[in-house]
Amino acid sequence: MLKKVMAIAKTDLLCSKILVLMYFFMFGLGFGFLYGLITRFTQLSEFYYNIYLQQMAFLGGGVTALTLPFGFLLIDKQIRAAEMVLTSGIKPFEYIFSKWINGVFFGIVIGYTYLIVFTLLTLPLYVQYGNISVWLYVLLITIIFASLGVTLGVIFTKVDLLRKILLIIFLIVLPILLFSLSFLIKKTGIFFKFLIPILLVYSLLCLFLSVRNIEIKDFVV
Amino acid sequence: MDKHIDASNIDFTYDNKQLVLHNVSLSTYQGESVGLVGPNGAGKTTLVRVLLGILYPTKGNIQIFEYNPLDKKEREKIYGQMGYLPEGAQVYPQLTLEQYIELFKTLHEVEDNSIVEELLEMFDLQDVFKKKLGIFSKGTKQKAKLLTILIHSPRLLIMDEPTDGLDIASKEETIEYMRKLKKEGTSMLIATHDPYVVESLCDRIIMINKGEIVFEGTTKQLQDITQNEPCYVIELMKEIEKEKLEEILNNLPNSQKFSIEGATIKIWTDDENLVKDVYKKFVDKGLIVKNFERVLPTFSQAYKNFLEKL
Numbered sequence: 001m002l003k004k005v006m007a008i009a010k011t012d013l014l015c016s017k018i019l020v021l022m023y024f025f026m027f028g029l030g031f032g033f034l035y036g037l038i039t040r041f042t043q044l045s046e047f048y049y050n051i052y053l054q055q056m057a058f059l060g061g062g063v064t065a066l067t068l069p070f071g072f073l074l075i076d077k078q079i080r081a082a083e084m085v086l087t088s089g090i091k092p093f094e095y096i097f098s099k100w101i102n103g104v105f106f107g108i109v110i111g112y113t114y115l116i117v118f119t120l121l122t123l124p125l126y127v128q129y130g131n132i133s134v135w136l137y138v139l140l141i142t143i144i145f146a147s148l149g150v151t152l153g154v155i156f157t158k159v160d161l162l163r164k165i166l167l168i169i170f171l172i173v174l175p176i177l178l179f180s181l182s183f184l185i186k187k188t189g190i191f192f193k194f195l196i197p198i199l200l201v202y203s204l205l206c207l208f209l210s211v212r213n214i215e216i217k218d219f220v221v
Numbered sequence: 222m223d224k225h226i227d228a229s230n231i232d233f234t235y236d237n238k239q240l241v242l243h244n245v246s247l248s249t250y251q252g253e254s255v256g257l258v259g260p261n262g263a264g265k266t267t268l269v270r271v272l273l274g275i276l277y278p279t280k281g282n283i284q285i286f287e288y289n290p291l292d293k294k295e296r297e298k299i300y301g302q303m304g305y306l307p308e309g310a311q312v313y314p315q316l317t318l319e320q321y322i323e324l325f326k327t328l329h330e331v332e333d334n335s336i337v338e339e340l341l342e343m344f345d346l347q348d349v350f351k352k353k354l355g356i357f358s359k360g361t362k363q364k365a366k367l368l369t370i371l372i373h374s375p376r377l378l379i380m381d382e383p384t385d386g387l388d389i390a391s392k393e394e395t396i397e398y399m400r401k402l403k404k405e406g407t408s409m410l411i412a413t414h415d416p417y418v419v420e421s422l423c424d425r426i427i428m429i430n431k432g433e434i435v436f437e438g439t440t441k442q443l444q445d446i447t448q449n450e451p452c453y454v455i456e457l458m459k460e461i462e463k464e465k466l467e468e469i470l471n472n473l474p475n476s477q478k479f480s481i482e483g484a485t486i487k488i489w490t491d492d493e494n495l496v497k498d499v500y501k502k503f504v505d506k507g508l509i510v511k512n513f514e515r516v517l518p519t520f521s522q523a524y525k526n527f528l529e530k531l
Contacts, residue, residue, distance in 0.1 A: 007327035015315040079311035084366070087273060087305040088328040089297060216275045 004090045008098035009105070012072050019071075020106055023064050024113070054134055057118070058141050061111025065145035066152070069103035073153030073219075082219035092214045100150045100207070107142025140196050147203035154210040157218050223251040224284075225377045225408040226272060231281035233264075233271050233432075241267050242278070242432045249377075254399065254409035256423035260528065264432040265412040266308055269381055272410070273305060285377065301329075304370030308381035308412070312362050314355030318346060321354055321365060322372065329373035340368045343398050344391070359386035367395065371402075378402070378409045384418050396422050416521045428524070430531060444517035447526035450478075450489045452516045453496040457484040458509035469502050484511075 013020075073096075076082035086095055115138065226249040233242040242264050249255045257265050270276045272283055274290030286302060288295040312321060322337060331337075341347050344364040349357065354365060363386045370378065378399075384392045392415075399409065399422055411418060419426060420440055428436035428443075436443060460483050470479050470486070478489040488496055493515075500513055518526065 004328055007324050011313060011316065011320070011324050014320055015313050018315075079313075080307055080309055081311060081313060083275070083307045084305070084310045084369075085324075085328065087275070087300055087307075088325060089300045089330075090328055091293075091297070217270075217277075220270065220275055 001094055005094050005098040005101065008085065008090070008095060009101045012068075012099065012102045013105070016068065016072070016102075016106075020064070020068075020109075023060075023106075024110055054115075054137075057111045057114040057134075057138055060114050061107040061138050061142045062145040064110045065103040065107030065142040066149040068106050069099040069146055069149040070153040070156070072099045072102060073150070074156055077157050077219045077221060080221055083216070083221075086216045086219060092216055092219070093211060095219075096150055096154065096211050096214060099153065100146050103146030103149050104142050107146055108139060111138035111142055137196060140200055144196075144199045144203040147207040151203070151206040151210040154214060154218070222253075223286075225249050225251060225286060226410060227282075227284040228272055229282050231268070231271060231278045231283065233267060233276060233278045237279075240432055242271065245281070245429070245432070245434055247427055247434070247437075249408045249410055251376075251408055252403050252406045253425065254403055254411060254423050256419045256426040257410060257412040257429065258414070258419060258426055258524065259429035259435075263429045265429055266381055267432075268429065269379055269410070269412055273379065274299075301373075302375060303377040303379060304373070304375035306366055306370050306378075306380040306383055308385075310366060312354040312357075312365055315353065317353050318350050318357075318365055322369060325369035325372055331373050336374060337368075337372055340371055343394060344368055345394075360388055360391060363387055364391060364395075376407060378407060378411075380409065381412045382415075383411060383413065384415050392417060416519070416524070420520050428527065430528065435531060436527060440520050440523070441517065443527060444520065444523040447523040447530070448518055449526070451491060451493075453488045453490070453493075454512070454514055454516050455486045455488070455496075455500060455503065455510060456512040457486070457503070458511045460484040461508065465506075469499065469506070473499065487516075 073082075076085070082095070086092060112135070115134065226247065228248065229246040231242050231245040232240055234240050245264075245268060247255070257268065259265055267276065271278050272285070272290065274283070274292075274296045277291060283290055285299045288299050290296050290299050316324070326332075326337070341350065344367065346361070346364060346368065349361065354362060357365065363384075367383060370380070384395065387395060396418065403409065409422075411423065413419060423440065425437070425439055426443065427434055463481055466481050466486060470481075470488070473495060480487045486499075488499065490496060496513075500510060503510055517523070
């Protein structure tokens with residue numbers, strides 16, 4: 001099973017390497033670096049500067065993890081590649097799992113690269129980055145957003161009314177969560193510590209509910 | 222012979238309003254190729270998807286290799302032994318052919334590379350093995366897709382428009398390879414609009430129209446029943462004066478439709494004995510008959526005639 005899942009994940013990786021590079025430079029490094037520099041020039045305290053950089057690592061990793069599985073699922077359906085892949089012996093659940101793995105993988109790559117780059121650029125802050133929880137949060141955030149990305153992709157591939165309603169609710173809930181996330185992590189790390197586990201449970205629940213009754217027909221045009 | 226597909230009394234609807242498939246029954250046997258033909262929107266692709274268990278019928282039973290494709294666990298056993306080419310499926314343009322083949326080798330758990338090499342040679346794809354699929358022509362992409370559904374030596378092939386985009390030479394090679402697979406026992410269900418595929422590969426055809434099977438039989442049977450009036454052709458060794466031929470033909474008991482074009486005489490009649498009489502008279506007059514046969518309409522004509530009669 002794992003071999004098949006990894007084969008699809010590898011295919012997606014090969015198909016999206018340019019896209020990921022674009023994410024990396026444009027969204028990840030480019031925007032993030034500027035963001036970091038601006039905050040640097042505004043004479044923020046080291047603590048807030050640190051928070052800003054972490055935030056970019058979280059957002060970079062999170063957004064990548066959210067959009068890639070979502071995009072993979074929709075494109076595969078659109079180009080009818082999913083129909084061919086799913087009738088070659090892989091279960092729909094395994095297929096979805098491969099997209100999730102991809103989201104998590106790329107999210108981690110971008111998030112961690114971010115942390116490493118900024119750790120190197122801001123050596124005096126190394127002690128703060130050295131905190132293991134920052135690295136763990138990036139991992140958890142990519143899992144959360146990859147799960148939400150897959151859920152979003154599955155919902156979009158389905159067309160019945162109930163799921164459309166769920167989609168609207170989901171799309172309203174998601175920005176609120178994102179907003180809360182960015183707001184709370186600015187304030188204090190204590191809220192953040194609670195928020196991450198809550199979001200993790202929420203996203204995994206969404207993933208479970210969306211994948212529960214998945215069928216091949218959901219990926220067929 | 223083993224039955225590979227056995228479907229009976231299938232009904233299917235997309236929205237519980239209009240039946241897309243109605244009371245469809247079909248079967249294919251080991252080593253047999255069946256053509257699924259019909260006009261656009263007749264329900265061919267839907268039928269294929271229902272047979273594969275992608276879509277669930279509202280009524281009816283389906284068995285493939287004695288497994289039920291509507292049962293998720295049994296479906297896996299079917300998919301491992303069959304190759305399916307969906308209509309209009311696209312390749313991943315960023316992948317090289319090598320990577321694309323590698324993906325399907327892993328999905329089908331194929332470790333032996335000999336069949337891949339054989340298929341690459343057959344489809345003449347060795348030169349583009351390392352190239353990206355995005356730069357391939359439509360026909361080459363189709364060959365790549367065909368290759369991936371054949372790499373695990375499937376017992377059953379279900380293909381929707383398999384020759385779409387292929388040039389004549391590639392089409393012939395593909396059909397030749399399919400014939401070889403048939404001899405080895407592979408059965409095929411081919412949804413197609415290509416008369417060449419039907420005539421040269423299909424042992425039997427199933428014609429579907431508005432979701433119902435309207436004809437099932439060989440292409441010859443279809444040609445027989447759609448010929449409005451049988452046409453016989455007598456071909457003489459040498460061209461002779463038209464008047465002499467008209468003299469013989471005008472003396473036939475019933476006034477028959479006939480035409481003379483050089484040394485070829487065509488007679489339209491239901492009465493085969495009458496044509497035999499003409500043949501005898503020609504021989505009596507010392508004319509040498511090169512060929513004498515009943516001419517059937519082409520598959521395309523027969524198909525068109527049949528649909529017009531519905």
